[in-house]
Amino acid sequence: MKPAFVFGTRPEIIKLAPVVRAFIERGVEPLLIHTGQHYDYEMSRVFLEELELPPIDHHLEVGSGTQAEQTGKAMIKIERVLMEEKPDVTLVQGDTNTVLAGALASVKLKIPVAHVEAGLRSFDRTMPEEINRILADHASEVLFPPTEETRKNLEREGITENVYVVGNTIVDAVLQNAEVAEKKSSILERLGLEPKGYVLITAHRAENTDSRENLTRLVEMLEALQMRAVYPMHPRTRKRLEEFGLWERVSSIENLTVTKPLGYLDFLKLEKNAFAIMTDSGGIQEEAIILGVPCLTLRYNTERPETVEAGGNVLVGLEKERALGYLQRLLEDREFYRKMAEAPNPFGDGKAGERIAEILLELYKKGELKVRS
Ligand code: UD1
Ligand code: UDP
Structure with missing residues (x-):
C-alpha cells in the first residue's frame, strides 16, 4: 500500500507525524508531499527535524498568497505529483488551505482521501478554516473525527459511511514528545522563567x-x-503589528x-510549565487540556467545544475585562484553578495514529479503499 501525506503548515506536521510513524512501524513507506504553505525554518523544518520525519519526497514551494492563490497553486502542484505517484490514498489533516487543495486534487483523480481530524465545526462560515473543513469532509472517503461530538457533526451533514472515531493525534504527539521536551529543552532558563510563574500567549488567527x-x-x-x-509570535501577527504601527507598543511592554x-x-x-495559556490556536486549546493547564481562548467560538464542556477552557474573545478577570480568578481562587487544571482530556488515549494506520490498511486489504461511485 502507498499512502500519500499532503501537509504544509506547522500543526499539520505535528499532528500527522504520529500517523507517519504508525505506517512506518507497520512496514509501509509513506509518500510525503509538503506544499510549502509554511516555509520559514521555525514554521516548518524545525518540526520535520525534531519529530524525525523521513525526508520529504516532494517540496511544492507554494508559499503565501490570497486564499485562492494559495489554494489554487497548491492544487495544481499536488495534482501533478499525485498523477505521477499514483498513491492508494491521500491523507490530509485539519482545516488549512493545504488540506482543501489536497482533498480536491486527490478526489478528482479518483484517489480516495482520508481526513484526519474530520467533523470539527465552529459554525462560523466567515473563517477560511470552516469552509476548508466542510469541503474537505465532503470530498473524503474515510473520515477520522477525534470525538463523538465531531462524529455527530458529520452525521448531521449526511456523512455516515467510513467514519471512525479514533481520538486526536495531538494526544499521540504530546505523549511522544512531552518527556523529551522536559529533558532536552532549556527554554525556561533561556527566558528566565519560573515554572507556573508566567502566562503563555499565542494569537495568529486572521479574525484577530x-x-x-x-x-x-x-x-x-x-x-x-x-x-x-x-508570546512566541506567529509571523502573520508580527507582520500585521508592524503594518499597523503597533509593534513598538508590544515590544515595550515590560513583563x-x-x-x-x-x-x-x-x-x-x-x-506544560505555564500558569495558564491564552490563545486563539486550535491545537493549543487541545494541548492545554491534555497537559492540565487552564486555557483562556481569545475567540468567540470554538470548533473544540469539548474542552469548554470538560471545564478546561473558557472563551474570552478579545474582551480585556473578561480575560483578565478570569486570569485574576485563577490567581486568587485555588479551587477554581484546580478544577480547570484537572478537567478531563476529551481527545483520547494517544493511539489515534496507530488506529488510523490499521483502519486504512484493513480497508486497503479488503479492496474497499476507493472513491465510491
Ligand atoms: C494557516 C491556517 C490556519 C492555521 C495556521 C497554523 C489557512 C487558511 N490558515 O494560517 O488555520 O491555524 O496556518 O499556523 O490555511 N508567513 C511567514 N512565514 C511562513 C508562513 C507564513 O512569514 O513560514 C506569513 C506570511 O506573511 C503569510 C502569513 O504569515 O502571508 C499567513 O500565512 P498563511 O499560511 O497564509 O496562514 P496562517 O496564518 O499561517
Ligand atoms: N507550536 C509550536 N511552536 C510555537 C507555537 C505553536 O510548536 O511557537 C505548536 C503547538 O504546540 C501546536 C501547534 O503548533 O501543536 C499549533 O499550531 P498553530 O497554533 O499554528 O495552528 P492551529 O492549531 O491553530 O491550526
Missing part, C-alpha cells in the same frame, strides 16, 4: 490579526496583563517577552 481594530484590542489586553507573559515561533520541544515545555 487582520483588522487594525481587533489587533489593537489584543495589544490593549497584553498591556494590561497582571503577570509575566511569554511581556516576545519570541520568534518556537520548535515543538521548547513550546511543549513552555505549555
